[in-house]
Amino acid sequence: MSASIIDGKKIAAGLREDMKARLSARPLEDRPGLAVVLAGDDPASAVYVRQKEKACLEIGINSFMHRLSGDTGHDELLALIDRLNLSDEVHGILVQLPLPEGIDAKRIVSAILPEKDVDGFHPVNIGKLWSGESAVVPCTPKGIMTLIDSTGIELKGLEAVVVGRSNIVGKPAAAMLLARHCTVTVCHSRTKDLAGVVRRGDIVVAAVGRPNFVTGDMIKPGAVVIDVGINRAGGRLIGDVEFESASQKAAFITPVPGGVGPMTIASLMQNTLRLAGL
Numbered sequence: 001m002s003a004s005i006i007d008g009k010k011i012a013a014g015l016r017e018d019m020k021a022r023l024s025a026r027p028l029e030d031r032p033g034l035a036v037v038l039a040g041d042d043p044a045s046a047v048y049v050r051q052k053e054k055a056c057l058e059i060g061i062n063s064f065m066h067r068l069s070g071d072t073g074h075d076e077l078l079a080l081i082d083r084l085n086l087s088d089e090v091h092g093i094l095v096q097l098p099l100p101e102g103i104d105a106k107r108i109v110s111a112i113l114p115e116k117d118v119d120g121f122h123p124v125n126i127g128k129l130w131s132g133e134s135a136v137v138p139c140t141p142k143g144i145m146t147l148i149d150s151t152g153i154e155l156k157g158l159e160a161v162v163v164g165r166s167n168i169v170g171k172p173a174a175a176m177l178l179a180r181h182c183t184v185t186v187c188h189s190r191t192k193d194l195a196g197v198v199r200r201g202d203i204v205v206a207a208v209g210r211p212n213f214v215t216g217d218m219i220k221p222g223a224v225v226i227d228v229g230i231n232r233a234g235g236r237l238i239g240d241v242e243f244e245s246a247s248q249k250a251a252f253i254t255p256v257p258g259g260v261g262p263m264t265i266a267s268l269m270q271n272t273l274r275l276a277g278l
């Protein structure tokens with residue numbers, strides 16, 4: 001058996017098209033606004049932020065970029081967030097992570113008004129997600145759910161195994177799968193018999209940041225496999241899932257690149273529209 005490929009690039013493009021069409025009917029001064037704060041010169045962050053800016057431009061979201069030097073302090077960052085919190089033009093605020101060394105990211109993210117927290121990283125929004133209240137949810141797991149739903153499978157009662165327990169992906173993905181009535185297991189580097197646990201998964205979300213970590217022998221036949229890994233090796237991108245072997249077992253699988261990656265930004269745009277009340 002060979003898995004169907006879940007084409008994240010195409011699904012994300014469709015979502016962007018749809019949002020663009022919805023916004024094109026609105027006057028420019030009535031468009032959603034997204035503020036992005038980038039402090040320091042982390043090269044990967046610079047690429048992500050440019051991609052976010054480009055997507056805003058394409059869709060018709062006003063983007064407000066704030067590029068700050070790596071030696072920006074807490075006071076300056078907090079003052080900027082205060083201004084953005086008060087601005088009527090700004091509906092969503094995103095502080096690109098990681099922040100430079102010495103900056104307390106939790107303190108900065110907590111200063112964003114929960115109603116403008118487009119990443120869903122504010123403690124209030126994390127609490128809402130885990131208690132089943134409607135909230136803006138983190139972009140990568142939101143994109144993961146869109147990809148899983150694109151397969152048409154009924155999630156209720158399925159075993160979902162999330163490999164990785166980060167605050168940005170693993171934990172919120174687990175909360176979202178739980179909200180959809182999956183039986184959820186979160187694995188991590190200390191998990192005993194990780195292969196045995198992953199083998200139970202009707203849905204496997206691999207977000208460990210280790211190339212080819214999940215191999216085909218760990219995949220239950222017919223599973224949906226979502227690969228969140230973006231590992232750079234020799235100028236290539238390699239996922240957390242060994243695609244060749246896993247695609248022989250799975251019913252559906254995401255490629256890297258072209259799976260989860262493009263969905264993160266499409267989900268960010270969706271969150272921005274939602275915070276703007278659209």
Ligand code: GUN
Nearest residue numbers: 094095096097098119139
């Ligand atoms: N760094 C890596 N992923 C993300 C993300 O989803 N949001 C923010 N703000 N920073 C990130």
